[in-house]
Amino acid sequence: LFRQDRFPPVFLTKDVNALFFFDKERFHLPDSDVSIACYIGTGIGNVLYWNGRVFTGQNGAAGELGHIPVGDSDAPCGRGHSGRMEAHVGGKGLRLLLERHFPGTPIGELFLRHRDEPVLRDYIRHLALPIATEINILDPRNVVIGGGVPSMKGFPIEALEEAVRLHVR
Numbered sequence: 001l002f003r004q005d006r007f008p009p010v011f012l013t014k015d016v017n018a019l020f021f022f023d024k025e026r027f028h029l030p031d032s033d034v035s036i037a038c039y040i041g042t043g044i045g046n047v048l049y050w051n052g053r054v055f056t057g058q059n060g061a062a063g064e065l066g067h068i069p070v071g072d073s074d075a076p077c078g079r080g081h082s083g084r085m086e087a088h089v090g091g092k093g094l095r096l097l098l099e100r101h102f103p104g105t106p107i108g109e110l111f112l113r114h115r116d117e118p119v120l121r122d123y124i125r126h127l128a129l130p131i132a133t134e135i136n137i138l139d140p141r142n143v144v145i146g147g148g149v150p151s152m153k154g155f156p157i158e159a160l161e162e163a164v165r166l167h168v169r
Helices: 015-026 085-089 091-101 107-114 118-138 157-167
Strands: 035-040 044-050 142-146
Touching (some): 015 035, 044 085, 044 118, 091 107, 107 118, 118 142, 142 157
Antiparallel strands (some): 035 044
């Protein structure tokens, strides 16, 4: 016999939203603040949060930073579109960069071995652009940066923060 009161409530959400709720608790971010979260992994996940809610937009696709057009990139994104930020600076773009410029380097050691190389400094500079753009549009109190790419050993988080600050007002 199924009794609803014996089970906790269940809700469905995108993986990036679940990551944000974890970070929201971990960093004690209040409901009243405007917050954004950018998770750089295979692509670029993003959360827009204010007034105690995730803003999803009309069709559930608000804040898709990975789909910002990039004029100098024709690499396909996860949905097959070319010239998108996700393919340029997401994890797949980083892997292509690795294969082209640092063959033989394990991906987990890319920033440990080559973080000061010009091509990786350019990668960080380009990664800062969608984050800075969103900060300029929303003027959030809190910005969370996470995901597999920034968690890589040797990832130059300070350089990313500096590049973001360069482009915000």
